[in-house]
Amino acid sequence: MEDVDAAKNQEQPKLLDGNELVYLGNGWRATGGTHGWRMSPGIYFKCVRCGYLMSAESTEQTDFCFCGTMSKDADAGRFGSVLGDDRIEVYRTAPKRQSESGAR
Numbered sequence: 001m002e003d004v005d006a007a008k009n010q011e012q013p014k015l016l017d018g019n020e021l022v023y024l025g026n027g028w029r030a031t032g033g034t035h036g037w038r039m040s041p042g043i044y045f046k047c048v049r050c051g052y053l054m055s056a057e058s059t060e061q062t063d064f065c066f067c068g069t070m071s072k073d074a075d076a077g078r079f080g081s082v083l084g085d086d087r088i089e090v091y092r093t094a095p096k097r098q099s100e101s102g103a104r
Contacts, residue, residue, distance in 0.1 A: 021053075022094050049067045049083075056090075
């Protein structure tokens with residue numbers, strides 16, 4: 001378990017390196033789903049307790065945030081938070097824009 005947490009700790013900064021997160025809202029409606037969570041590449045869920053960013057790719061493996069509040073069971077097709085759906089923040093990744101202040 002410690003090896004998994006160490007790997008997850010290393011992946012979080014890599015996600016933000018070269019990407020920015022665009023806040024879409026809270027809960028399943030922010031994913032564009034009509035009756036539940038819409039899983040798709042480039043979408044991430046953020047735990048409001050520990051700040052862990054979880055991929056919304058449905059093909060990825062089962063995952064848990066660092067504090068255990070948010071979980072995804074890829075095999076069973078389940079996702080959620082013990083705090084409720086509206087406490088899950090939803091983000092889309094976008095490439096970081098180059099700063100224009102130094103360009104002339």
